[in-house]
Amino acid sequence: MRELISDIDAAAIADTRARYPLAFAAPLPVRLGRWGAWLAFVVFTAYCFWTFEVSPVRLWAGSGKLMEVASHLFPPTVGEAFNDYLWALLQTIAMAFIGTVIASVLALPLGLLCARNVLPVRIAQFLFRRTSDTLRGIDQVIWALIFVRAVGLGPLAGILAIIISDTGTLAKLYSEAIENAEKKPVDGIRACGGNALQTIRFGILPQVLPLMLSNALYMFESNTRSATILGIVGAGGIGFYLADRIRTMLWEEASFIMIMILVAVYLIDWLSKLVRRRLIGAAPDTAGGLH
Amino acid sequence: MTSPSAVALSFETEFRALGARKRLVSLAYGALFLLALGLSTWVGEFDPLKLLRSLPRIHEYAVKTMPTLSMATLWHDLNEWFYAPGKWLTLLWETILIAYTATLLGTVGALALCFHAAQNLRRGTVSYWLVRRIFEVARTIPDLVYALIFVFAFGIGPLAGILAIAVHTMGGSGKLFAETVENIDMKPVEGLRATGANWLQMVRYAVLPQVLPNFATFTLWRFEINVRTASVIGFVGAGGIGQELYTAIRMLYYEDISALLLLLVVTVMLIDVGCEKLRHGMIGKEH
Known part of the structure; x- marks a missing residue:
């Protein structure tokens, strides 16, 4: 006979609880562990807030000023330098494009050398991987500042x-793609007597090229966003004007530049999506959305 | 009914036409890419020669950032290099x-x-x-x-x-x-x-x-x-x-x-x- 909901009374629940305690609650050590983790999280976070003096008073005072800034952001005003802005914005996009093209070429050999199935020498692989990690681990803005000192504004x-930071990122993405490539074509080429270079050219590259192109296009999108700030340290592009207008508190012009950046980024995203779909069909985003 | 050779012929022409079209599309994309690269080179004031000329300077910079470490006084040199570890x-x-x-x-x-x-x-x-x-x-x-x-x-x-x-x-x-x-x-x-x-x-x-x-x-x-x-x-x-x-x-x-x-x-x-x-x-x- 089936029990009805109305038949279940407190005694039945208590009975079930006694028989199957784990259905109602996790065992005590697990629960203690969870509480401990939460406690540690709260204490650590409180410590951070205390260290940085995040207090309601400070936040209140700051937001007052922020509101003032926000009110000055409107209406966005062109000022007298629209042509300069437009040129700098185009320059930003051009920088991103050239940088991505060169980086995606340079990353190819590095990516191959980082891949386990191409270079099965542990120590060499370790060295190449750490190289690409180092290139990637240092932020693009730091590289920009260094190069401004080395080659000028x-x-x-x-x-x-x-080029430097993207070579690191793309080499990692490429090597992952290469490691995930099907092994059979490689074996086939080897069995026919193909040498190492031929194996790569005919066994691996045809498999991974669409993915690599997709990654490179994705990096181009990402770079148009990040290149907008390189100008803050004097490395060319729109960032110079934006930082200058903010520092001199010309908020209306700053907001105009920000809107220009927004529009440019939308356009580039849209264009890149279009090209990606044409080139490789409706492949899913492989690199995920970094931004 | 068409003879096998006629089928083969029509297949051949179709295949060639498809191939030609594909090559044309690839060519168009390649041209577009080159155009974009050329424009970027102009707008971005990018000069490969300038890049090559700057390489020695980058090298010089990189060499200068390297610390002077010698095996004999390694500990002292490391201390000199990381002189403010606490900070x-x-x-x-x-x-x-x-x-x-x-x-x-x-x-x-x-x-x-x-x-x-x-x-x-x-x-x-x-x-x-x-x-x-x-x-x-x-x-x-x-x-x-x-x-x-x-x-x-x-x-x-x-x-x-x-x-x-x-x-x-x-x-x-x-x-x-x-x-x-x-x-x-x-x-x-x-x-x-x-x-x-x-x-x-x-x-x-x-x-x-x-x-x-x-x-x-x-x-x-x-x-x-x-x-x-x-x-x-x-x-x-x-x-x-x-x-x-x-x-x-x-x-x-x-x-x-x-x-x-x-x-x-x-x-x-x-x-x-x-x-x-x-x-x-x-x-x-x-x-």
């Missing part, structure tokens, strides 16, 4: 920064 | 804490808003549209620009940096969270709706259990990114090790640059490895 420093 | 490690710790606090605040913001920005759960056209725009603006304006503005509003120091990275994180994670929510299995949602649960209960019991592992993975990964970002917000006075690095690079304290960068790279690598471990642990639990 201007877009060349920005392009170099993009 | 630098404190700044490094501050940088990590900035990244942590910012990730936390940004994620809370993203979590609170993302369900409104998901097509399948949206509560109204206005809130859906508004939240999406908020996310877009938050992640498209670079974090360094937010940092500049917040330094003006909250004063020089880590608070400005935390808020800047938090805003950016909210935009970036919010978008990813919303996309995850859009891909959930809707059956539990319908089940809960049928029992008369309100929107908040539905989100809590039908949606959250499905998306939480993904959210956690994204958040860990975001933390890795934020550590990198936190290392540069000091360039505009928003706290962390960036200020020290900025001074070293601007003032050409060559050996400081390599010491600080080495510390930074090691820290970033350790954090990446740690997050990777945590992520694998979580994915293991999930299956």
Whole structure:
């Protein structure tokens, strides 16, 4: 006979609880562990807030000023330098494009050398991987500042920064793609007597090229966003004007530049999505959305 | 009926025509690419020769940043190289804490808003549209620009940096969270709706259990990114090790640059490895 909901009374629940305690609650050590983790989380977070003096008073005072800034952001005003802005914005996109193209070429050999199935020498692989980690681990803005000191102010420093940091990122993505490639074509080429280079060219590259292109396009999108700030340290592009307008508190012009950046980024995203769909069909985003 | 040779012939011509068309399309794409590259070279004032000429200078710079270490006096040389370990490690710790606090605040913001920005759960056209725009603006304006503005509003120091990275994180994670929510299995949602649960209960019991592992993975990964970002917000006075690095690079304290960068790279690598471990642990639990 089936029990009805109305038949279940407190005694029945208590009875079930006694027989199957784990259905009602996790065992005590697990519960204690959870409480401990929460406690540690809360204490650590409180410590952070205390260290940084995040207090309601400070936040209140700051938001007052922020509101003032926000009110000055409208209406966005062009000022007299629209042509300069437009040129700098185009320069930003151009920097991102050249940087990505060169980086995606440079990353190919590095990516191959980082891949376990291409170079099965542990120590060499370790070295190449750490190289790409180092390139990637240092933020693009730091590279830009370094190159500004090494080669002077201007877009060349920005392009170099993009090349260096993207070579690291793309080499990692490429090597992952190469490691996930099907082994059978490689075996086939080897069995036919193909040498190492031929194996890579005919066994691996055809498999991974669409993925690599997709990654490179994705990096281009990402770079148009990140290149907008390289100008803050003098490495070319729109960032110079934006930082300057903020520092001199010309908020209306700053907001105009921000809107220009927003529009440019939308356009580039849309264009890149279009090209990606044409080139490789409706492949899913492989690199995920970094931004 | 057509003879086999005629079939073969028609196949041949068709095949050739297709091949020719494909080549034409590839050619057109190649031309477009070259055009874009040419335009970029012009607009970006990019001169390969200038790049080549600058290589010796970059090399010279790199050599100068290398510390002078000799085997005989290694300990002394290392001490000379890392002459301020206490100060630098404190700044490094501050940088990590900035990244942590910012990730936390940004994620809370993203979590609170993302369900409104998901097509399948949206509560109204206005809130859906508004939240999406908020996310877009938050992640498209670079974090360094937010940092500049917040330094003006909250004063020089880590608070400005935390808020800047938090805003950016909210935009970036919010978008990813919303996309995850859009891909959930809707059956539990319908089940809960049928029992008369309100929107908040539905989100809590039908949606959250499905998306939480993904959210956690994204958040860990975001933390890795934020550590990198936190290392540069000091360039505009928003706290962390960036200020020290900025001074070293601007003032050409060559050996400081390599010491600080080495510390930074090691820290970033350790954090990446740690997050990777945590992520694998979580994915293991999930299956």
